[in-house]
Amino acid sequence: MRRSSRRWSARDSEDSSHWISFSDLMSALLLVFLLAVVLLILTLTTKQQELIAQEAEAERAEAVFANQRDLLETQVATLSEREEIRSRLVREIAAELHERGIEVTISEDASVLHIPTSALGFASGSYEIRPAHEDVALTIGRVMSATVREDARFEALDTVFVEGHTDSQAFSGLEGTGNWGLSTFRAISLWRLWGDRLTTTERLDNLLREDGRPVFSVSGYADTRPVEAEQSTDVQKAANRRIDIRFTVKGPTAEELATIVEDSLDGSAAEAAGADS
Template identity: 45%
Template sequence: MRFRKSLGAPVDEENPYWMSFSDIMSALLVIFILASVILMLQLMEIQQELKERQVQFEQEIVELKKAEEVRRTILDEAVEALRKRGIKVEVSENHTVLSIPNDLLGFDTGAYDIHPAYQARALEIGKVISEVISRDDRVDFLDTIFIEGHTDNRPLQGFMGKGNWGLSTFRAISLWQFWGEALPSEEQLSRLNNKDGNPLFSVSGYGETRPVLVQQVTEDDFKRNRRIDIRFTIRRPDSAQYEQVKERLEVAKP
């Protein structure tokens, strides 16, 4: 009996497969715990990233709204200041464009020079624009201010084959150059740069492609379309950008 008992194998040796299964289960449990910890850490990182993106999103919304408020304020103050000087200009419905009608500039058909009789008013407009833009840190919220020339829809020859397009551009250039010559050095618009260090003002021409009046029959109709628009663009152009920022946030979500 003693001999048989001494040779009796332990239970584990009699069941080698049980030993292996137990080890596998233990290993799987460890792997599961490690995977759970890694997953929790990843989820925490993702959650933190989303919080940071949410904060960034909210900051961008605030900056966009602030920029639009600054643009609206600039245009409102410019209109009021010019009104007090007896100069009536127009502002677009979305508060992005200050429109200077031909009555204030006196462009004849096919002409682009600022007529001497209108130069005093053109100078006042330049002074006011310089004044309202230069206040506080308003320039930091602006990207580009376009001086845009426009014509009526009557065909025009000349301008090296550029016709109305060339004429409208020459009108914008003419006003810009006049301001450069007539404004005092401390009020020069060319001294202003945007936040990226680029010149704030730019010049462009649209010919007859953006009329105030589509139907142009009378001489009055033609005059209304001969004008200069001052278009103010902010660093993030408009409220449509809100959705683009939001889309970027949605893409980042798991």
């Protein structure tokens, strides 16, 4: 009996050690599983936060681009409106002058009013407006002044250039300034006549925009912008001895363009950052 008890005791001890080893193994596997679960949860949480950040960045970039698009659309709409005002101005001036028997022409885009030498009487090599043409010159000034002042439409304009032109005949006067000086003095002669003879409410030299800048300016282009390329006859040469009134409209300011460019660069950077992530 004693010998039998010892055999059962040894067998029980061996079975018990086997169960302990299996239990340790299961505990270790459970620990590894829990660690894997925790790691997975941390990874998913990190990815979710990254996705949220990317979505927020994408929304910000979209808002930047939307704002940039709105700014551009506003600028385009404003510029189109100003160009339409200019077109109406030039066409109205030309129509009014035609009704008064003064023949002028306008450019295809209705931005330039061409006043021929027949209206102002510039002889070759001369910048003087002859007395017989002064009334016509003054009528042009009055019509133009009344038209641009109506409803303060001149506020849509940037500058109105009174441009003098010459034919291709070489000119050696005006202290060697040549055709450049001759064309400039033709514009100055018309400008001075308007300043001396138009009334205070008609004068163009006192027409100022809200920012205090004058609307009108004077310049000369010699024979560099001919309306008749061939100048072999007196008629062809006379066509180039003219005054052009060039109407330019206000464009976007440097500050407005800088804002659009800055927003564009910020949006591009945000988009690139989103693509890299």
